[in-house]
Amino acid sequence: MIVASSASSVQTKNKIPRIVFIGQPNTGKSTFFNTVTKSNAGVANWPGLTVDFMQANLDNNGKTYEFVDLPGIYDLEGFTEDELVVQKFLENYNFDLIVCVINASQIDRQILMPLQVQRLGLPCVLMLNMADEVKRFGVKINTKELSETLNMPVFTISAKYGSGCVLAIQGIWDKLQTIDDSYKCSDIANFFRSNKVTDNDMDEVCKIGVEMPSEDVTTFSNRLDSILLNRVVGLPIFFISMLAVFLAIWFVGMPLQDPVGNFTDWLQGAAIEPSLSFLPKGFSDFIINGPYAGFAALLGFVPLVAFFFVVMTALEDSGYLSRAAYLMDALMRAAGLDGRGFVLQLFGFGCNVPAIMGTRTIRSKTQRLLSILIIPFALCSARLQVFVFFLGIILPGIVGGFALWLLYIISFVVAFVLAMIFNLSGQFKSKDPFVIELPPYRTPTFKQVALNVWSEMTTFVRNLAIFMIIGTCITWYLTNYPGGAEGMNTYAGRIGTFFQPLMAPLGINPLLTVSLIIGFVAKEVQLAAVATMYGLGEGSDALKTTLGGVITFRQGFSYCLFSLLYVPCLTTVATIWGETKSARFTIFSVTVSMVVAWVVAFGFYQSWGLIFS
Amino acid sequence: MTTQLTLSDLDVSDGTAMVVDVVSDGSQIGDGFRDRLIAMGLRKGKTVKVLRKAPAGDPYQVRVGSTTEIAIRKTEAKLVLISKS
Numbered sequence A: 001m002i003v004a005s006s007a008s009s010v011q012t013k014n015k016i017p018r019i020v021f022i023g024q025p026n027t028g029k030s031t032f033f034n035t036v037t038k039s040n041a042g043v044a045n046w047p048g049l050t051v052d053f054m055q056a057n058l059d060n061n062g063k064t065y066e067f068v069d070l071p072g073i074y075d076l077e078g079f080t081e082d083e084l085v086v087q088k089f090l091e092n093y094n095f096d097l098i099v100c101v102i103n104a105s106q107i108d109r110q111i112l113m114p115l116q117v118q119r120l121g122l123p124c125v126l127m128l129n130m131a132d133e134v135k136r137f138g139v140k141i142n143t144k145e146l147s148e149t150l151n152m153p154v155f156t157i158s159a160k161y162g163s164g165c166v167l168a169i170q171g172i173w174d175k176l177q178t179i180d181d182s183y184k185c186s187d188i189a190n191f192f193r194s195n196k197v198t199d200n201d202m203d204e205v206c207k208i209g210v211e212m213p214s215e216d217v218t219t220f221s222n223r224l225d226s227i228l229l230n231r232v233v234g235l236p237i238f239f240i241s242m243l244a245v246f247l248a249i250w251f252v253g254m255p256l257q258d259p260v261g262n263f264t265d266w267l268q269g270a271a272i273e274p275s276l277s278f279l280p281k282g283f284s285d286f287i288i289n290g291p292y293a294g295f296a297a298l299l300g301f302v303p304l305v306a307f308f309f310v311v312m313t314a315l316e317d318s319g320y321l322s323r324a325a326y327l328m329d330a331l332m333r334a335a336g337l338d339g340r341g342f343v344l345q346l347f348g349f350g351c352n353v354p355a356i357m358g359t360r361t362i363r364s365k366t367q368r369l370l371s372i373l374i375i376p377f378a379l380c381s382a383r384l385q386v387f388v389f390f391l392g393i394i395l396p397g398i399v400g401g402f403a404l405w406l407l408y409i410i411s412f413v414v415a416f417v418l419a420m421i422f423n424l425s426g427q428f429k430s431k432d433p434f435v436i437e438l439p440p441y442r443t444p445t446f447k448q449v450a451l452n453v454w455s456e457m458t459t460f461v462r463n464l465a466i467f468m469i470i471g472t473c474i475t476w477y478l479t480n481y482p483g484g485a486e487g488m489n490t491y492a493g494r495i496g497t498f499f500q501p502l503m504a505p506l507g508i509n510p511l512l513t514v515s516l517i518i519g520f521v522a523k524e525v526q527l528a529a530v531a532t533m534y535g536l537g538e539g540s541d542a543l544k545t546t547l548g549g550v551i552t553f554r555q556g557f558s559y560c561l562f563s564l565l566y567v568p569c570l571t572t573v574a575t576i577w578g579e580t581k582s583a584r585f586t587i588f589s590v591t592v593s594m595v596v597a598w599v600v601a602f603g604f605y606q607s608w609g610l611i612f613s
Numbered sequence B: 001m002t003t004q005l006t007l008s009d010l011d012v013s014d015g016t017a018m019v020v021d022v023v024s025d026g027s028q029i030g031d032g033f034r035d036r037l038i039a040m041g042l043r044k045g046k047t048v049k050v051l052r053k054a055p056a057g058d059p060y061q062v063r064v065g066s067t068t069e070i071a072i073r074k075t076e077a078k079l080v081l082i083s084k085s
Helices: A029-036 A081-092 A104-110 A112-120 A131-137 A143-150 A165-177 A188-194 A199-209 A220-228 A234-253 A257-275 A281-318 A320-333 A339-348 A352-361 A365-377 A381-394 A398-424 A446-480 A491-498 A500-506 A510-519 A523-534 A541-550 A553-565 A570-580 A583-612 B028-039
Strands: A008-011 A018-023 A042-044 A053-060 A063-069 A097-103 A124-129 A154-156 A182-185 A435-437 B016-022 B047-053 B060-064 B068-072 B080-084
Touching (some): A029 A063, A029 A124, A029 A446, A042 A446, A081 A182, A097 A165, A104 A131, A104 A199, A112 A124, A112 A143, A112 A188, A112 A199, A124 A165, A143 A199, A220 A234, A220 A320, A234 A281, A281 A352, A281 A446, A281 A570, A320 B068, A339 A398, A352 A570, A365 A570, A381 A398, A381 A523, A381 A541, A446 A510, A446 A570, A510 A553, B016 B028
Parallel strands (some): A018 A097, A097 A124, A124 A154
Antiparallel strands (some): B016 B047, B060 B068
16 A cells, blocks of 8 residues: 655654544544543634634543544545645644544445545544444444554444443554654645545455445335325425424423523522622613623523524434435525525524524535525514514404414515525525435434533533623613613614614604614514613503504504514624624625615505505 | 436436446536545445435435435436446
8 A cells, every 4th residue: 555655744743642533424423522532522713724623632641632523524635615624634733643433334435534544644543433323234344354454443333322432442542652753744635636545445445344235125214214205295294393393492492591581680689789789870780781681691592592402403313304405405496505404494483593503514605604694584583572562563463463474474585585696696606516415314312412402502602692792781881871861862862863764764763763773682672672762661551552552554564574684683693703703794694684674674664655545 | 329327317216226437527616526426425336226306306315335325416416427237
């Protein structure tokens, strides 16, 4: 076997040896990483790389080692975003050992990456994961032969159920003892252009130690697919199960917010207010209604978002989400998205924030951005509260219910049409082929779901805390200053008045304009703002009567349309920024939603006026 | 002279076929497509079998070899040249 030394060079030994995990997506690589690092990993930011990944330091025999989990990729030589990140990492950071994790039941094609690592001349330990599926499929692998052919230690594990992991981890430590150097690659893509791992190379290795089962077996997944992917009942089953998910988020996820709200209220009354009593009134008022309110609002989101991720992770792990993408692909193609985009849009009806985070599963960057751009138009549960209140005033009774249903339709149609337009513009044209794996159905384990949700939630709070706090501080300032001002005399009120030329054509008065500005922080506070501006209790009958007297249906519905389509909330904006790391895109997204909201509300208000006056 | 069959021509009733080649238009993106398809297991000598087609007739659910199943759009399936057994 030729080892081209040009691709990797020996470096001075790292003080802290670095162990790098690589492998294809959906191989259980990250699950194994969590097992090795005992779930102590945190997200780390590497200079020069656009993607964060997990990293952990572990001690063994009084020495510290660093473990890094690189993104799952199909091919070391490719040029998708993730593949470039992995190449860049291996080219810029010295490392000591590669741990390659593959789904052993698909060893006939997954053998590619171990061969590529071997060709680069890098020290590697190979993990044959999914031992349980290997057995079920009847794949036979002679690990001893394989290890000799590849010249690297090979271990059979089941990261999901833990079997074989103790031995495998010991194998990593043992291998590390034998390595005296650190390594670094140079121009991996170029190296493989002249040293490609061919079909023949893969077949050679598999011929020696691997026996694949017959191509004609009917597995349990095949039988399940014949119902769930059936041409007639497949789609209805999908819609019913999505409805069930949505109802679960509605009836379980949303009520979870109340106890957190009660807790933060209680904490404020019992601990924060008393402990700030030595401060001047204005200052303690600022802390409570500025930074603390922002933090409390973020915390209030946590149970809902966490619950959402529990459902999402379980669905993803079960293999059904890939099937949903298969079922819905044809419709979404018209908008330049694929089936996955539909699932995310649907989840956006629960809450936009986790749906935007969920776009990580989309591998093409342009397509992911397009999804992120349209998710904020999904009518989330927070906006629903605003509509239930306003529709109750302008359209009492059953008609209001229909109007609400209409808003849901408008929400999806606007998102879909916008995606179509942006797709036609070419800017967000997907460069990714639509080929996705349909893994066998799997039972999600509690451990896997819990680990994933925990890591998502810590990222969520850490990334967003600062945004929420700054946002509520600004709102507090705008609604309380200049000193002694109230209502329309505050800066917020003045801004409302300032925007009148823009908002009057939509039938939205200055008081409601202010509520929209405050609603930018969170839709939950938008109703509170309406109450404050009118000087009446939130949700009180007096407020309803007053509004009913001053707001016509035409004005009220225009207000609802604007609320539906403009920037959903600060948390969403912060998430867009956190996920894209692009201020330009974030500003673009905010601008698009403002323009769309204005145009739609304007169109409705003016045409209604023309027709019925 | 028959035209070259591709995976997009394959029907559920046709059973198993053999991959002959995976083509690219020669562009970098085209090469990237091909490499992705190959990484998914669609390489020369492997068997493919269309298990079913989505309600709209596209994409296809395809078994590659014995243990890999994928969803692939017709447009991408056209890049996979096959021969019926």
